[in-house]
Amino acid sequence: MGVKPLLLSSLLWAASTTTATAASPSTTQNANHIFNSIHSSMRQWGSSLQHNGMSLFLASVPAGTQFYHGTSIPDPINGTEWLAFEPEHAMVFARAHMGPPPDEEDDDKKKKELRKRDEETEEEKSSGWLHTYVAAKDLRLLYADGMSAGKTRNGTLDFEDRVLFRDEVGEKEMMGDRERANMFCRMAKEEWDDRVDGLLRMEAGFEIILCDFARDLKEVRVTRTKPSYPFRGPGGGGNDDKKKKKGGPVTKGDGALWFKAIAARYDGIGGNRVTLNYDNFVSAYTYGLDLFHSVNETFTLPRLTQFTSQQLVPIREALNELVLQHEAKEATFNWQTITDMVVERYAHDIRYFASGQLSTVEDIHAKIEKVLAPFVDYGDRDGEEEAERCSMQFIPGGAFGGDGDAGVAATAVHAVTRRICETMVQGWQETDYNTLIGLFQDLMEYLAWTTWKQCSGCADHEICVVPIWPMGTVEDYNHPQCRDAAKPESEGQNYWGGRPGGPGGHHPPPSESSSSAGWIPSLVSFLRSFLGVALGLHF
Known part of the structure; x- marks a missing residue:
């Protein structure tokens, strides 16, 4: 029995008209990027490769979650400071304060502290303190995706500085986050009625800028760390010989613990320590902006430098609405788990079909049929129906609502699964080998899944x-x-x-x-x- 063909024109029409009215047309145009934002959120691996982010989510961290803070002092920390999810991350900062000595105008207290430090042994001077806390309540946070704690001009700060901080972070403050921390906490208190407690970001590990340590944390313990200033990175960083001559401590390989801790979070923060609201979030991908081009440049990753401040006002307004009207825990669907099922189901097959390892059209057709067989009515073949049944496999019932309305996540995920399934159906109908391979190579380029860059077979060390x-x-x-x-x-x-x-x-x-x-x-x-x-x- 013949198959009703799946025409390319009908595919493009379907991809642009089956989206929900609650999402903008650009949601479908950028569905692959929104899909990847959801899939990579709170994951060190995907967020490192898609380091420019472009989305802000409401996040919740449950009471009792352990956090760590490294510093030069054992005294209780109050006010606004940084927290790490992993102790190895915080220990990088648990070392003696080695800043410039106070000048003649400094007060007597600082001078006394300096003299006291000078009197300590070399070992004592080089160690610091690791503070361990637990969250005293469920923390309400704003999460900036990508590597938004990375101080670079590559785009890692674009969405944070231009949207969240409204172009008010000066050039001289780019490297120092203290101004960002103070600005965020003022916004949280004065504009958002304390509806968020801190800002969640990622660099070499995930961190929280928490606005009020005393209010939101319970101290568990404060312990002194092994003397090792400065942290010299993997293998000691080349300073071991000098340390040996001075009789000081050697910390050869001290960076390995940190890097192993980073890699342990490649696939997620783990332990249900962070919950994101995927039903309501703000993304630059939904505002019809050309994030990948400016007048003179083409960007591989998205940027916001090419837009005026006025062009970004709608995104800022949406952020205010998000914070003031929504909660992290209100989400109905965990769309990241949906993207996981999609990637796990299709990543290997798509790469295999695109690789050219299958030598004939018949071989590829046979493999495609195995993928699509559950969605085929062999008594009444219809390419359109097969593609749609396939595309809805992982979409939860009720995601589009009774009237067809859906949010950004539902629309983007469905647009991506539709594109995958359409390509499968079209590939099953294609008879030219090179054209067939090209269909899946184009699909890989469109999807740009970070999982395809993951290593395989790494040893335990x-x-x-x-x-x-x-x-x-x-x-x-x-x-x-x-x-x-x-x-x-x-x-x-x-x-x-x-x-x-x-x-x-x-x-x-x-x-x-x-x-x-x-x-x-x-x-x-x-x-x-x-x-x-x-x-x-x-x-």
């Missing part, structure tokens, strides 16, 4: 290395590889340009500062200068 600010090379981004967690660095062009300040494309061009090993020099610079105690920051 290895991690899959991907650029995580300020570490990593361009090669690490293009071809992530398994490397020893104690020695993850590679030779080549630093992905972040060696220092913040590269141009606004995918990655900065080669320069003298970016031609050496990617991880160690940037890591040391990061710890000393960017988050360094000279700026007085704690974690």
Whole structure:
């Protein structure tokens, strides 16, 4: 029996008209990017590759969740400060305050503290304190996706600074987050009636800027850390010989624990520690903006630098509405679990069909039929019906409502599954081998799933290395590889340009500062200068 053909024109029409009225047309146009935003949210791996984010979600963290804060002092922390989800992350900051000494105008207290530090032993001077807390209540947070804690000009700060902070973060404050923290907490109190307690972001690990430690946390313990200033990265970072000559402590390989902790969160924060509202969130992908082009540049990853402040007003207004009218826990569907099922079901097949490993059209058709068989009525073949049945496999019942209304997540996920299933049906009908392979290669390019870059077969002592600010090379981004967690660095062009300040494309061009090993020099610079105690920051 013949099959009613699935024409390309009808596919495009279906993809543009089966969306819900609650979502804008650009939701379907950018469905692949919205899908990936949902799939990569709160995951170190996908958020590192899709590091420019472009979405803000309401998040909830349950009471009792453990957090960590590294600092130079054992005293209780009050007010606004940083929290880490992993102790290894916080321990990077648990070291002595090595900032510049006070000048003649400093008060007597600071001078006495300086003299006291000078009297301590070398070992005592180089250690810090790890504070452990639990959340005293369910924390209400705003989550900026991507690598939004990365201080780069590659686009990691675009959505945060331009939308959340409304272009009010000055150039000189780009590296220092204290101004962002203070600004956010003022907004939370004065404009949002304390409906959010902090800002959730990611760099080399997930962090929270929490507005009120005393109100929202219970202290569990404060412990002194092993003396090891400065944190020298994997393998000791090249300073071990000097330490040995001075008789000081050697922490060879001390970076491996941190990097292993980072890699442990590649697939998610775990433990139901964070819940996101996927039914209501704000994304730049839904406002009809061309995020990938400006007058003179084409961006591989999305940017906001090409727009005027006025063009971003609708997104800012939507953010205010989101915070004031919605809650993280109100969501009906966990759309990330839906995207997981889609990726797990189709990632291997799509890559296999696109690879050319199957040598004949008949072989590919046979494999496609196995994928589509559950959705085929062999007594009444209809390509349109087969594609639609396939596309709805993982969509929860009721997601589109009785009147067909749906939110951004439902619309985007359905548009992506429809595109996958349409390609399968069209491929089953295609008789030219090269055209058939091209269909799936185009589909892979459209989907751009970060799972296709994941390493396989890493040994127990290895991690899959991907650029995580300020570490990593361009090669690490293009071809992530398994490397020893104690020695993850590679030779080549630093992905972040060696220092913040590269141009606004995918990655900065080669320069003298970016031609050496990617991880160690940037890591040391990061710890000393960017988050360094000279700026007085704690974690």
